[in-house]
Amino acid sequence: MANDAILRGRTVREMSIDELFGAVEQEWQDQALCAQTDPEAFFPEKGGSTREAKRICLACAVRDECLEYALEHDERFGIWGGLSDRERRRLKKQII
Template sequence: MRDWKWQEEAACSGENLVLFFGSDNERQPEKGIRERKAKEICAQCPVRSACLLYAISEPVKYGLWGGMNEDERQAERRRRMRHNIPMAQAPAMAEFKRCRACRRSKPVGEFSRNAKHDDGLSLRCRPCIEKASTPTWARSSTESVA
């Protein structure tokens, strides 16, 4: 018996399913835009690795699961077979990202969504963005000016 509890915590719950599964007669440009939007949601999802593990181990053939589309999941399955990695082993997920401003590795939750970038996240963490947008005169005297 499978444990489906992870689905209750998914960032996509309540979203329109068409965003993750597309529609009939969808053209390639629309598919790319749709998948980027869906991957933005997946990038912030707390159960992304469980979702992807399910989709790889079943295998699920359609839709975007755990931030990967059908072709990406198929490539991941082939990679696992080539390297003798069990399908039930959790995939390595990027849980941290390096901020370009402060150069620290921080949890991906500290980055804003930004569709312009491949991973769907901004280049700078939220504290660095806030610091840059605060006028110098408004900063406290103990805070260093970058």
């Protein structure tokens, strides 16, 4: 069909629900600025600085999607959506 959306080289109609969600998830990850930088900045040693990672996150177009992913998947390490694990836990408590 001419109007079918193409995602990862396949039409949406050809994909299962799991494949569709996985492809959409991969789309935002491909656009993330952290994917284009040193991953060690986003997973610093205990007590290490998170300043550089958070600065990169501030300019990232998919920051909200990243944070949502981290909250949904209970990510316990690293900077996601501009927040550390401690900041994400605090945010989650405020939401609940």
